[in-house]
Amino acid sequence: MAIFPLLTAAASAQEAGAIFDSLDRIHPVWAQSGMVSAQEHLAAAIGRDIMEQGGNAVDAGVAVAFALAVTLPRAGNIGGGGFMLIHDAETGQTHAIDYREMAPSGASRDMFLGEDGEPDSDKSLYSGASSGVPGTVAGMRLALEKYGTMEWADVIAPAIRLAEEGMIVTPDLADSLEAAREQMSKYPASMAIFFKPDGSGYRPGETLVQADLAKTLKKIAAEGPDGFYKGEVAQAIASAVQADGGLITPEDMAAYKVVERDPVRGSYRGYEVVSMPPPSSGGVHLIQILNALEGYPIGALGQNSSETIHLMAEAMKLAYADRSEYLGDPDFVDVPVAELTSKDYAAAMRAQISADFARPAAQIRPADLTPYESDQTTHFSVVDKDGNAVSNTYTINFSYGSGLVAEGTGILMNNEMDDFSAKPGTPNGFGLIGGDANAIQAGKRPLSSMTPTMVLKDGQVWLVTGSPGGARIITTVLQVVMNMIDHGMNVAEASTAPRVHHQWLPDELRVEEGISMDTTRLLQAKGHNIALKDAMGSTQSIMRDPATGALYGASDPRRPDAATLGY
Incomplete structure (x- = not known):
């Protein structure tokens, strides 16, 4: 495999995608010690800085996850959920953390059917009923406690600073907010955060401050998950969701459980492929x-x-x-x-x-x-100097989720309940058909297409990858893996090739x-x-040379503002 390292250790996705050698081969980003590949450059930089300060891949991953809740609000979240793979280089073990949302205790099989017996997509996507109980905070806490090395408050601190001091609005963020105006327009708390007092949108170059989110993040940093799942934040979420026809109660928030599962494993032409088990498909x-x-x-x-x-x-x-x-939640059906x-x-x-x-x-x-998901999901990959790795995909489903922010919290709520089969045999928002295995049930986790993946060679991490893209996530990841193994592409070429x-x-x-x-x-x-x-997907990928430990990464050029950064 031909790899052509950059002279610099870090570059943006746009920079990486614009550099060609004389043979018109795209250069990956190169680094020796640690690397983060994420869909938003500020969050990627935070993860890199955490590792430079001595943190491992999990410390960096948790910091990136909280940062993306600030910098990529259409997908990064603490009001949603997802899946994380963690590879421990010392033990050689790979762990799968399922922090997918859960259906509220009041959820029922036919809750999204209209009077005509057909699915009501407005209710399943753009109402309080569309929200499942969020899992991100619990998932990040478990990952850090079991596999990280840093203090909880320290990895959240960069996200708090970004929310409190504000960030510069990019053209991509300005455009995405304008596209979400209609879905947010019925929620005053959402409009107050993401639009100006006169209703106009933020323009590129202006500063977006998220003071309520900073306050919530401080509470989570100080109190741990209880600062989110219990007390005033949990009550505010439950009240806002119920006021918009939803079902989440404070008791549902307090009852959320994150689950560790055994990854699924396979082999492909001498490589070991490790990925997320159900309820991810x-x-x-x-x-x-x-x-x-x-x-x-x-x-x-x-x-x-x-x-x-x-x-x-x-x-x-x-x-x-x-x-x-x-396919469905293995806690409820036999997959x-x-x-x-x-x-x-x-x-x-x-x-x-x-x-x-x-x-x-x-x-x-x-x-x-x-x-017997969504375009606006986001993925990040992390590898540290010791070969520990994180592959994390999480989401609030559609762009900006349901559009609902619980007043005073700054938290955008997910609309993941649409990922259940509202009526088995009928397509969901992504055109995916589901059956009885994915029917709505209280406490159940909806089926997902998220595919955080690692490819190992001789027991060591060789590739860490993943992508957003709803139903197309699986096939996007598939093609990155095949491009590298079957066609000998470097990680940047594999990320750029048409899908x-x-x-x-x-x-x-x-x-x-x-x-x-x-x-x-x-x-x-x-x-x-x-x-x-x-265009399909936004892969964030890192390849590690098992012989030298050198890292080669690339952010998909299909989405602006992404970055692969190393040191």
Whole structure:
């Protein structure tokens, strides 16, 4: 694999994406000691600084998570939840922390159905009822206590400073806030924070102060999770949610539990792939698709050739069909993880794939096994000097969640309840079909596509990656892994290459600009319905050379303001 390190240890995503050598190969960012790759540059810098001060990857990761709640409010959060993978270099063990939101105790299977018996998307996305009990604070506390080295208050302090002193509004933040105006307009507390008193928006270069959020973060720093899940903050969240038709109670807040789970593991051409287990569907289906594709000479077929894309799309269809039937919260349903991720099952998948013709989605059904998210998610990756690593994906679902801020808290609430199957067999906000396994139930965690992932070589971290992108997260991560293993790309090339996606239903092969017209014509000739759509994902990836410990990272150029920083 050809790697061309930068002379500097840190660069923005725009800088990294603009540097080419004489062969037009994109340079990754290089560092020797530690690296953070995140969707927002201020948060990335905070994580890097934490490691420079002696913190490990987990210390840096927790600091980044709280910072993103300030600097990337459309996705970074303390009013949402997510998943974290942690690799401990000393023990060689990888741990999975599930801090996904939980359905309130008053939630019920049909709570989002209208009088006509059909799902009411306004209620499941843009009302108090759309919010599950947030898990981020509990998840970060568990990660720091078990695997970090620094004090809780110290890793939150940078986020408090940013919220209290303010940050410069970037063009991307200004645009995203303006796009969220309508959903926030019915919530005075939200408008008071993210828009000026006269209702006008913040312009690039102006300063956004979040005083209420700073106050809440100080309370969390001083009191730990109790400062969020109990007392005045919990009461304010419950009151605001209930006033808008929601169900969260103070008792639901106090009852939230974070869970450690065993990661899902697979192998791909001599590499070990470790990812998130259910209630994320990401790890299961990433490994399932890789298993199926391992039986083909993908490297010889060529990166983004019609043959490679065709095989990828056919494997994706089969995996997403299985997702619709079998995936859900393992505390409530029996998910056949071992069967779905087995090499034998992959062979059965290949037997259904024709090299010449696309199988119509209408002919595909979930396999007979016994037993049996959002564009505005965000991901960050961290690796420290000792080889410890964090892969974290978290979200409030759609951009700025439900748009609801509990007055006085500064906390944007999630609309993750839409990730349940409001009516099994009916698409959610991302067009994903869900079944009974993901039906709404009190205390249950909604199914997710988040795919924080690590790839190991000889027991050591080789790649840490992940992405936002809703239903497209799984296939985005898949293609970064394949680009590096099958096609020998460096981490920046793998992050930049055009992407494709198929999720079974709707029956369309989504492609980004950059896939050649000749290739799309050949795919159409095989029977694929091609849909040219917006860019997919925002990967934040770090590769570690096991021999030297050198780090090579890249932030996806598809989103502005991201940065990969090292020292």
